[in-house]
Amino acid sequence: MAASQAGRARPAAQTVPPGTQRRADARRNIASIIDAATSCLAHDPDASVGDIARAAGVGRVTLYGHFNGRAELIDAVLTRTLADADATLDAVDTTGDPREALTRLVGASWRIVHQFRSVLHAAQRELPPERIRAVHDRILRRVRTLIERGQRTGQFRRDVPRQWLVTTTFSLMHAAADDCAAGRLRADDAARVIAATLLAALTPPGDTVPAVDTSRS
């Protein structure tokens, strides 16, 4: 046990004196640990803490000085990854025609999903589903909002739960990432294919399935 005490909260890693800044080298190390963890986990979801420390050019002890164990480390990696992703998606224009907006969103998300799929897999082994969900919150909300707007304009179907349409969106992107990793789908084809399928899936019964706009990157 890290804490031999009974109740209390995290007794853990280097306690940060309230209101104080960490020392510069410490901050630098934390950053390289998260970097290393990200790339290690991307290559092997089972990478051990030792592997990660080594890849970060840091002692294992130092790592434990900053993170209360594997789970907390992975949580940090996942959190940063999704924060970065969210920032990237901020640059995407989600106004205008909902179908085009969704296509743009897929185009931008795709790369990220593809790149970090193994990180997600690692996280799924280590963290509870609610946590994974929580970390995705902002992105989830983004997609939900766009879908909602498309439903209001009548371009997206309303005969199934909205939540399901969100799930469909994520599901297709992750499936594409997996297929891609398995060599069953060409990476440079993925965005187009996902968008085409997704737009069709969202089309209300009775309406016509739109052709894909292949002009955009």
Add this chain to the structure above:
Amino acid sequence: MAASQAGRARPAAQTVPPGTQRRADARRNIASIIDAATSCLAHDPDASVGDIARAAGVGRVTLYGHFNGRAELIDAVLTRTLADADATLDAVDTTGDPREALTRLVGASWRIVHQFRSVLHAAQRELPPERIRAVHDRILRRVRTLIERGQRTGQFRRDVPRQWLVTTTFSLMHAAADDCAAGRLRADDAARVIAATLLAALTPPGDTVPAVDTSRS
């Protein structure tokens, strides 16, 4: 090492004298081990070999007498599960209108996917992807064939790789199973919702999205 010898193949579990039958009690035990493993893994993908043996009402040693370790056991479970599934799907009529046929297929597959999702998860941790793929072969082929037929009749799209349409089918079912397990989708709604989304996703650009036939179970 199970084999202290150098080369040679599996030195492992009770060698079956060629052409001979196992003794009745042995066969019975093997069956209950696989049964127990299936239900244990369905409840917890990380269930240990010890847990499974206990659940099967069998000694751990006996289990090792029949399976060369956890991986082989899980392989057996997965294999049997998919063989059963395949048998069930044999009863489904996949002739006639491809859209209706696919709807029937989804209706029948859905229950299975939902029920055994955790078994799959366990297998994904233990077995290499190619193996998982191989075990799915017959079912995969079944879906592929149906989609191919729908493409020939012009009811399913041809502007994306066929493989991707197969992936889409599986992806949506598994996503529904997960959503269901997380309480985000009602189990009794799932089949309808999957079918509706999938049929739309498969519709060729320019065509009209069909309404779901809610009459069937």
Add this chain to the structure above:
DNA sequence: CCTAACTCGAACACCAGCGTTCTAGTTAGA
């Protein structure tokens, strides 16, 4: 420049699951 913050590596205890071995007992089935 001096101290507190931080780092290092090796060593250690620990734990859980795996797979094996041994001895003894039970049971199928010719």
Add this chain to the structure above:
DNA sequence: TCTAACTAGAACGCTGGTGTTCGAGTTAGG
């Protein structure tokens, strides 16, 4: 009925990862 097949269960050693401790060294930064 008699033997070979099978089973039980406890004990053991192994492996691999986790988290902690120690003592000594380095470095940031007031």
